[in-house]
Structure formats: structure tokens, C-alpha cells
Amino acid sequence: MTTLINPSTGAELDHSPASASLEDTDAAIARAHDAFPAWRDVAPGERARLLRAFAAVVDAHLEELAQLEVLNAGHTIGNARWEAGNVRDCLNYYSAAPERLFGRQIPVPGGTDVTFHEPLGVVGIIVPWNFPMPIAAWGFAPALAAGNTVVLKPAELTPLTAMRIGELALEAGLPEGVLTIVPGKGSVVGERFVTHPLVRKVCFTGSTTVGKQIMAGCADQVKRVTLELGGKSSNIVFTDTDVAAAAASAPYAVFDNAGQDCCARSRILVQRSAYDEFVGRLETSVKALRVIDPSDDRSEMGPLVSAGQRESVQAHLDGASIAFTGSAPDGPGWWLPPTVVESRDTSESIWREEVFGPVVAVMAFDDEDEAVALANDTDYGLSGSIFTSDVGRALRVARRVESGNLSVNSHSAVRYWTPFGGFKQSGLGRELGPDAPNAFTEEKNVFIAH
Ligand code: NAP
Numbered sequence: 001m002t003t004l005i006n007p008s009t010g011a012e013l014d015h016s017p018a019s020a021s022l023e024d025t026d027a028a029i030a031r032a033h034d035a036f037p038a039w040r041d042v043a044p045g046e047r048a049r050l051l052r053a054f055a056a057v058v059d060a061h062l063e064e065l066a067q068l069e070v071l072n073a074g075h076t077i078g079n080a081r082w083e084a085g086n087v088r089d090c091l092n093y094y095s096a097a098p099e100r101l102f103g104r105q106i107p108v109p110g111g112t113d114v115t116f117h118e119p120l121g122v123v124g125i126i127v128p129w130n131f132p133m134p135i136a137a138w139g140f141a142p143a144l145a146a147g148n149t150v151v152l153k154p155a156e157l158t159p160l161t162a163m164r165i166g167e168l169a170l171e172a173g174l175p176e177g178v179l180t181i182v183p184g185k186g187s188v189v190g191e192r193f194v195t196h197p198l199v200r201k202v203c204f205t206g207s208t209t210v211g212k213q214i215m216a217g218c219a220d221q222v223k224r225v226t227l228e229l230g231g232k233s234s235n236i237v238f239t240d241t242d243v244a245a246a247a248a249s250a251p252y253a254v255f256d257n258a259g260q261d262c263c264a265r266s267r268i269l270v271q272r273s274a275y276d277e278f279v280g281r282l283e284t285s286v287k288a289l290r291v292i293d294p295s296d297d298r299s300e301m302g303p304l305v306s307a308g309q310r311e312s313v314q315a316h317l318d319g320a321s322i323a324f325t326g327s328a329p330d331g332p333g334w335w336l337p338p339t340v341v342e343s344r345d346t347s348e349s350i351w352r353e354e355v356f357g358p359v360v361a362v363m364a365f366d367d368e369d370e371a372v373a374l375a376n377d378t379d380y381g382l383s384g385s386i387f388t389s390d391v392g393r394a395l396r397v398a399r400r401v402e403s404g405n406l407s408v409n410s411h412s413a414v415r416y417w418t419p420f421g422g423f424k425q426s427g428l429g430r431e432l433g434p435d436a437p438n439a440f441t442e443e444k445n446v447f448i449a450h
């Protein structure tokens, strides 16, 4: 059992779930395997109805789920409500998939050729602590819609919302074994998803280091795998933009969720002639950020998730040239103020490494080519933003930045109805969007002789 702690106060929580053993995990996988044939064979319209019922039950418990996330993960209540709503919306969106899991009919001589999208069987989803609810739903909603059963391991630090969602699935009428939450350690439960032959696909979100181990482990059985890993994304600000607006929005693109976001724009590249103005305005907006009790409706940033995560972020700041910081509460809890570093050299670790905390590095560039080269000088490629009023430049730069998710003159969050995933070492495969259910199927080709 892991003792759960409220990150805002450092106080122990009353309820800590027992960690599943290897035997518990095997039993959960066996139940999911047993539940698979019946779930696969549920009529498409009925599976759709059950997913919509699940969405409705989540919606009815939205506030409870949001409060649980504030308590367990220190998310601001505004974010937590959005996250619970995102679970509902993913379920509603993919509830339209069972009746639309189309194959194709391909012209061939001497017969008819058709394709089917067959579900895989049991899918194992491994979730990190940074967005416990959305990341779980991005996996289970399309997987269930495509006719798979799911075993899901939440992060040890943040199991509570996933466990509640598992109960709500049963309340909504999903059969036993269709969605099973298995709380426990990555080294036990997570690894078993990789090694167990009845788990046919692993969806992993987390660190690049563990993601590489998962991919190597999956190779043994040629197991299907989707990876959503780290990022070191750039917010590129050109002189021809509204510099005041860019500086006002930049803190939210990196300090949201206390920077514990794989899409955080943790590098800001500013064209040299606008650099001083931008940094001056950024200081104003960072100092105005409301880093307060996350259960307060006005809170814009809460604490880090754990003492360990705060230590890890602080270690990245050792020796960095801090330009200025915002505020943070004193006293207990894992608080850290939003921090801005001016980087002069691309070899600095603060410029290169994913910090996963409220820290942003700012650097000047001279022209478009240099901006693109600096943005691409990383092993990651997950997100990024481009601020310019020149539509040609916006499109040129968007096409040249090696990253899966870019926004122009905005810092758009992930939308469940558009594809999401990384270039390079930020991941493998895509989640969300209209094609996600297909990633939980095998395409089968059938030829019928006439
Ligand atoms: P992590 O170790 O990659 O953990 C992510 C998930 O994988 C957790 O559920 C974890 O279980 C599980 N896991 C760990 N080792 C495993 C293994 N050998 N086999 C199968 N599953 C395993 O990430 P972390 O330790 O939470 O965070 C470390 C760093 O990763 C962060 O500082 C950040 O840089 C990065 N990160 C990135 C993302 C992202 O969205 N891209 C998310 C979280 C973290 P436990 O609960 O036992 O840890």
C-alpha cells in the first residue's frame, strides 16, 4: 500500500488503495480475457448505448471526480473539472465509433474482397500521475468502443479518480471485466501488462526512459504498443506578432498543471528585436499568476505532485541563471514558484532536459531559419506554438518544426477529436481523433471467390 498525500498540504489522505500483486494482476487479465468474447459480440448500437450511459454517469459525478483530483494530485479545481468533463466527452465521442467501424470493399478479379477491423482482445493501459483522468480516457474510450476489454494501471501516486471511474463503469452497466482498474507499481502491474501473452496491446504514457523499456519488452511478443512520452516544446515568438498578447499567454502554456505537462512550452524563443519587451511583459504576467490553494476557484497553479517531483525540479535549477520568479505559498505542501530562466547556450541542461515543473527557459533568435533550427534541436517533438501575424510564415514554420501538435497564435490544449502524439522520442503512434479506434484493431482482409 502506498500512503497517498495531499500535495497542497502534505497531509496524509484517509483512503489508500492496496497495491495489486503479480497474482492479482494475472487474475484481472484473466477476467478481462474472459469478458472479451461477449463484449466483442455486443451489437454495435448497444455498445454505443452503454458508452453513452457511462458518459452520463461520469457527468453526474463530475464534481466528485474533480474534488478527488484536487485532493490527490493538487490540480486546480478549474482544471480538474475540465479533466472530468474530458472523460465524459471522450466517451460520448467514441460512443459513435461502434456503428462506424467501417472496413472497405476493394475491387479484385474473380470475387469480392472486404476488410474488417477486428478488436485485439485485452488492452493494457499504463497511466502517469500528471493527468490521471484524461490520459486514462484517451486509452479506454476508443479501446472499448472498438470492442476490446481493458486493464488499466493508474500511477501509484494518483489512483483515486481511475478507481472511481472503474466503479462508475459498472454502475453504468458495463459488464464485469470490461474495464478493470489495477492499482499498483509499474515494476509489478505495468511490467506484467508487457509480459503477459493475453495482453495484446500496451498504451503507455510517461517518461521516455520507461517508454523505451516498454517498447523493448513488447518486441518479445511483437506486442502492439503506443507510446506518449516526454517533450521539450518551443513557443516561438516573432517580432511581427502582438508581443503583449504573446507575453500574456506564455505563462499558461508552460505553468498550467505546475508545468507537469508533456506539452508544456518549456522553451520560449523570442526574435531578438522583441526580446527585451517580451521578457519585461512576461515578468508582469508571471508575477500576476495566482499560485494559490488549488481548491480555490481563482487558482491558476497548484503545487507539484510529490516531494520527489519538487526535488527533481529543484535539482534542474541548480546553477541556472534565474531571471525572475512568480509567487508560491509558504508552508507545507510541494509548492514551487513559476520560474523563468534566461538561457544563453543550447548545451545548458535547463534548455535541453524535460524539467516537468514550473520552469521555462527563454532564448533570443535572429531569423526564421535559426528559430526552426533551435526548436528542432532536441530529441523530443510533441507540441509547440508559433506567434506571428504573417500567415505564410506561420504555415512555413508549422511545416518545418518536427513536432506532432502545433498551434498558431494560441496554445491549444489537446482536443479529443483531433489526433495527438509525438515525433522522434516523444512517442510512437497517435491517440485521439477520428482514427483512434482503428489503433485498437487489426485490419483483416477477406477474399470471397465468386
Ligand atoms: P514513469 O516512471 O514513466 O511512470 C509512468 C507510469 O508507468 C506509471 O504508472 C508508472 O508506475 C509506470 N511504470 C514505471 N515503471 C514501469 C515499468 N518498468 N513497466 C511498466 N510500467 C512502469 O514516470 P514518472 O516516474 O511518474 O515520472 C518521471 C518523469 O517522467 C517526469 O518527471 C517527467 O519528466 C516524465 N513524465 C512524462 C509524462 C508525459 O505525459 N509524457 C508523464 C509523467 C511523467 P508507478 O506508478 O509505479 O510509477
Ligand code: MG
Binding pocket: none
Ligand atoms: Mg518512474
